[in-house]
Amino acid sequence: MVAEISKGLEDVFIKTTTLTNIDGIKGILRYRGYDINDLVEHGTYEEVIYLMIYGSLPTKEQLNTLKEKMKKHYNISSDLLNILAKLPKNADAIGMLEVAFSVLASGEVDYKWKPDADKEKAIELIAKSLSIVANIYRIKEGLPVKNAVIKESYAETFLNVCFDKPVPKEFVNVMDKALILYADHEVPASTTAALVVSSTLTDMASSIVAGLAALKGPLHGGAAEAAFKQFIDIGNVNNVDSWFNKHVLENKERLMGFGHRVYKTTDPRSKIFKRFSETFSKYNKEVDRYYQIASKLENLATNEFSHKGIFANTDFYSGIVYYGLGFAPYMPTPLFALSRVTGWLAHVMEYVEEQERIIRPRAIYVGIDRRDYVPIDKR
Numbered sequence: 397m398v399a400e401i402s403k404g405l406e407d408v409f410i411k412t413t414t415l416t417n418i419d420g421i422k423g424i425l426r427y428r429g430y431d432i433n434d435l436v437e438h439g440t441y442e443e444v445i446y447l448m449i450y451g452s453l454p455t456k457e458q459l460n461t462l463k464e465k466m467k468k469h470y471n472i473s474s475d476l477l478n479i480l481a482k483l484p485k486n487a488d489a490i491g492m493l494e495v496a497f498s499v500l501a502s503g504e505v506d507y508k509w510k511p512d513a514d515k516e517k518a519i520e521l522i523a524k525s526l527s528i529v530a531n532i533y534r535i536k537e538g539l540p541v542k543n544a545v546i547k548e549s550y551a552e553t554f555l556n557v558c559f560d561k562p563v564p565k566e567f568v569n570v571m572d573k574a575l576i577l578y579a580d581h582e583v584p585a586s587t588t589a590a591l592v593v594s595s596t597l598t599d600m601a602s603s604i605v606a607g608l609a610a611l612k613g614p615l616h617g618g619a620a621e622a623a624f625k626q627f628i629d630i631g632n633v634n635n636v637d638s639w640f641n642k643h644v645l646e647n648k649e650r651l652m653g654f655g656h657r658v659y660k661t662t663d664p665r666s667k668i669f670k671r672f673s674e675t676f677s678k679y680n681k682e683v684d685r686y687y688q689i690a691s692k693l694e695n696l697a698t699n700e701f702s703h704k705g706i707f708a709n710t711d712f713y714s715g716i717v718y719y720g721l722g723f724a725p726y727m728p729t730p731l732f733a734l735s736r737v738t739g740w741l742a743h744v745m746e747y748v749e750e751q752e753r754i755i756r757p758r759a760i761y762v763g764i765d766r767r768d769y770v771p772i773d774k775r
C-alpha cells in the first residue's frame with residue numbers, strides 16, 4: 397500500500413450525511429435539502445433545530461412540543477452558574493464555555509450515549525447552551541448571573557438573559573436568523589473534532605468541549621471575532637486602502653473572514669449577514685462606520701483574491717451584526733458556538749448511531765529506523 401497524506405485532510409470524506417450539503421462552486425448551502433436563504437426568510441431557529449435533530453420540518457404541534465421541552469432546560473444548575481461566576485471577568489469566553497460543558501460532561505447530568513434517548517439529551521444540551529452563553533456574557537460584562545425568564549422564542553429568551561432591558565422585535569428577529577445561519581456547516585475542523593471524540597463513545601457533552609476547542613482558533617470560528625477586530629483596528633473608511641496594503645499585501649497577513657476550504661465563491665451566509673449589517677447601518681452610526689469599512693475592504697480583497705477563489709466567508713460581516721444587536725466585540729465566536737452546538741450534536745448522533753467506528757487514522761513514520769539506547773552519562 398502506498399500511503400499518501402492529504403494535507404489538512406483536504407478532499408478526505410469522513411462520513412455520509414443527510415444534514416448539510418454545500419456546493420462550494422455555486423455558493424449553495426442547504427440543511428436537509430432546504431436552501432439557507434429560504435430557511436432564513438421563512439423559518440425560525442427552533443424549526444431548524446427540529447429539522448436537524450429529527451430530520452424534517454416540524455408540524456405546529458411538533459414545534460410546540462419541542463419549544464415546551466426546551467423551555468424546561470433553558471436554565472442551568474446554580475452549581476454550574478456559581479462555577480462560571482468564579483471565573484475571572486477577563487477570561488476567554490470560549491474557554492469559559494469549555495469549562496461549562498466540561499462540568500456537564502463531569503456527570504452533573506448523564507449525557508452518555510443511550511439509543512432512543514440521544515435526541516432528548518441533544519435538545520437538552522441545545523437548550524442549556526442558551527443560559528451558558530448568556531451568563532458568560534453577563535459575567536464578562538460585570539453583571540450578576542441570572543436565570544432565564546422564559547419568552548416566546550429561543551432568540552428572545554437569549555437576548556433577554558443577556559441584556560437587562562427590553563429587546564426590540566427586529567433585534568429578536570435578526571438574532572433568530574443569525575442562529576439559523578450558524579447552526580451547521582457539514583464537517584469543518586470543530587465538527588470533525590467532535591466526531592473524533594464521539595467515535596470513542598464518550599459522552600455528548602465532551603463532544604461539545606472538543607468542538608469548542610477547535611472552534612476558537614482564528615482559522616475557524618475565532619475568525620468571526622478577529623474579522624470584527626480588524627474593522628476596529630482600521631477605524632475609519634479612509635484608512636482601508638493603507639491598512640490593506642500594509643497588512644495584507646506587504647506583510648502577507650491573512651485577511652480574517654476571507655477564504656474557505658469548500659467555497660470558491662462568496663459564502664451565501666456572508667451575503668445574508670452583509671444585508672443585515674446594511675440594515676443596521678441605517679439606524680446606528682457606529683454600525684454604519686464598520687459597515688462602510690467592511691464593504692470597502694471586501695471590494696479590495698475580492699479584486700485581489702478572487703482569481704484564487706478567495707471571497708468573503710460567513711465570519712466577515714457577522715461581527716457587525718452582533719455589534720448592532722448590542723454585543724461586545726469578543727462575542728462573535730461565542731455566538732457562533734451557541735448555535736453550532738446543534739450541528740455538532742446532529743453530526744455526532746448521525747455518526748454514532750449509523751456509522752459508528754472509532755476514528756483512528758495513521759501517521760507515516762519518517763524518523764530514524766532503529767537506535768541503540770545510550771545511558772544518560774554517555775550522551
Ligand SMILES: CC(C)(COP(=O)(O)OP(=O)(O)OC[C@H]1O[C@@H](n2cnc3c(N)ncnc32)[C@H](O)[C@@H]1OP(=O)(O)O)[C@@H](O)C(=O)NCCC(=O)NCCS
Binds near residue numbers: 404653656657709
Ligand atoms: C479558511 C482557511 C483556513 C482555509 O484554508 P485552506 O483551505 O487550507 O487554504 P490555504 O491556507 O491552503 O490557502 C490557499 C491559498 O490562499 C491564500 N489565502 C487563503 N485565505 C486567505 C486569506 N484569508 N487572506 C489571504 N490569503 C489567503 C493562502 O495564503 C494560500 O496562498 P498560496 O497558495 O499563495 O500559498 C483560510 O482561507 C484562512 O486562513 N482564512 C482566514 C481565516 C478565516 O476567515 N477563517 C474562517 C473560515 S469560515
